Amino acid sequence: MSPRDFHRPAQFSGHEFEAFQGGDDPAVMHRVAHESASALLARVRNDPSPEILDRLVAFTDANGIDALAELWAGATAHSLPGALWRIYLMRAVIRQNPNDITYLFERGTQVTATIDQVVAGAPAPASPEEILELADQILRGVFVGDFALALDRGAAFCRLAGAGATSVADDLEATEPARASELTRRALRLSELAVDLSACAALWRDGSLA
DSSP: OOGGGOOOOTTTTTTTTTSOOOOSOHHHHHHHHHHHHHHHHHHHHHSOOHHHHHHHHTHHHHHOHHHHHHHHTTSOTTSHHHHHHHHHHHHHHHHHOHHHHHHHHHHHHHHOOSSHHHHHTOOSSOOHHHHHHHHHHHHHHHHHSOHHHHHHHHHHHHHHHHHHHHHHHHHHTTTOHHHHHHHHHHHHHHHHHHHHHHHHHHHHHTTOOO
């Protein structure tokens, strides 16, 4: 796959991260977001049955990402609902176009010299099917594993995909500036996701993520 073969996401083209909006009443949505996130996490960690986990992982597949956007998208980025929303959003972006996000991720591993691929837990090289499975593993880890580690894995994936998007954008700048600009925007959003997830992981470790 070359930069010229890179496809626009079918539904997330250009503005996938801006497409989701929260509720209209900030005070009410703030309370509901925090209460629901805390209750959900406590409920699953107290009874991590496979059936519940499967339903949670596949929730947005059946109900759409907008269902969670209404609940958590408006929460403060460095909060429990903010962290959960960003992990689900990462998974949604991967599932929307696994071929392209895998290409960006692979490019990111080629142009950066970090341990992020090890942290993310992705094989080398990774297939789209393996990246889809990785997204599910990270989401499951939020509910039944080391919460901070799951966030760190998500952050590592987003950093590499963002680096890959920047690299491909550079390749296309001279010949396809519009596509290059689109990829630059995606790189920025992925980088912002990575920063927020890393911050949430640090807050969880010191007991102050709420």
